[in-house]
Amino acid sequence: MTEFELIDRITTEINRIPPVGSELPFIGIGDDTAVFKSLRGYQLATMDALVEGVHFKKQYLDWTCLGWKALAVNLSDIAAMGGAPVYALVSLGLPGDVAVEDVVTMYRGMADLAAQNGTVIAGGNISRAGELSVHVAVTGTVQSKSRVLLRSKARTGDLIAVTGSLGAAAAGLKLLEGTLKADVKEADELIAAFWRPEPRLTIGRQLVAHGVKCAIDISDGLLADLGHLLQAGNVGARLEAARIPVHPAVAAVGGDKALELAISGGEDYELLFTAHPAVMGRVVAAAECKVTVIGVVTRDAGCLDFLEADGRAAALNNRGWRHF
Numbered sequence: 001m002t003e004f005e006l007i008d009r010i011t012t013e014i015n016r017i018p019p020v021g022s023e024l025p026f027i028g029i030g031d032d033t034a035v036f037k038s039l040r041g042y043q044l045a046t047m048d049a050l051v052e053g054v055h056f057k058k059q060y061l062d063w064t065c066l067g068w069k070a071l072a073v074n075l076s077d078i079a080a081m082g083g084a085p086v087y088a089l090v091s092l093g094l095p096g097d098v099a100v101e102d103v104v105t106m107y108r109g110m111a112d113l114a115a116q117n118g119t120v121i122a123g124g125n126i127s128r129a130g131e132l133s134v135h136v137a138v139t140g141t142v143q144s145k146s147r148v149l150l151r152s153k154a155r156t157g158d159l160i161a162v163t164g165s166l167g168a169a170a171a172g173l174k175l176l177e178g179t180l181k182a183d184v185k186e187a188d189e190l191i192a193a194f195w196r197p198e199p200r201l202t203i204g205r206q207l208v209a210h211g212v213k214c215a216i217d218i219s220d221g222l223l224a225d226l227g228h229l230l231q232a233g234n235v236g237a238r239l240e241a242a243r244i245p246v247h248p249a250v251a252a253v254g255g256d257k258a259l260e261l262a263i264s265g266g267e268d269y270e271l272l273f274t275a276h277p278a279v280m281g282r283v284v285a286a287a288e289c290k291v292t293v294i295g296v297v298t299r300d301a302g303c304l305d306f307l308e309a310d311g312r313a314a315a316l317n318n319r320g321w322r323h324f
Ligand SMILES: Nc1ncnc2c1ncn2[C@@H]1O[C@H](COP(=O)(O)OP(=O)(O)O)[C@@H](O)[C@H]1O
Pocket: 007, 010, 028, 029, 030, 031, 032, 033, 034, 047, 048, 077, 219
């Protein structure tokens, strides 16, 4: 069973008996965050975890970065909804031999990022555990029902774009694991991309202001997350390989694996979004970061065409991260 089949089973079970007397969410399971009506507009709620052995290994653990990234991956989901973060709750699973100073160092990394975007670390929980894990839940806000970015809003004829560049975090992980080599300059940049992703909160809100309706953040890899977006919108896509913004350091050290790292590596925490061509033109002209148009939404539900420059279909060996 894949994680997505498991989420489907959980969703069916949760929806079996609707809760009595409480407001149902506008968006429940299935998007980057849940969306609830609140006294001031709509509220977002999301959580993600970093788990030893799954998201990082002890041998290259950097405690400051662990704190930063555990919050960043959640803020990235808030960004993908076009929202602003409010509170974070942090649940730690700690093996018995963890040093107090290391945990404090982790919170310094988390607090640094929280301070930069007005997130309040409001509480959490600690439990002894077999392996180190940091689970973070974050709430946020959007102004109204129409000013939220949903996975399901891609429409035929929309252009598909991505912020920043791709593949650096996956290449950074390979360097940390010793399966890729690079010069110090590139290595530093790639490892920083793995450990210190910058959640795209500013551009997320800019997208909303320009009238964009559809986005997802890239955690599992460009193709995998585009797959989620196409499934949610019941549409297809045509992408051009030559347009993919492969990170320059990945292009320099990745050799013939550079494109694969960019489309399937994952953990980029960039935003992938779609918009009507006229809206996209305005977004690209005004964006506070690099935005690259990589393809177009088609009516062929579930069909993802990935084309070489000469129009031939490109081979796809690896479609991204799967937990199971
Ligand atoms: N254990 C769970 N119980 C209920 N909902 C879940 C669970 N795990 C994931 N989900 C929901 O399924 C959707 C997809 O999850 P995921 O792939 O982890 O998304 P993301 O990349 O945004 O973190 C989200 O809406 C998430 O809240």
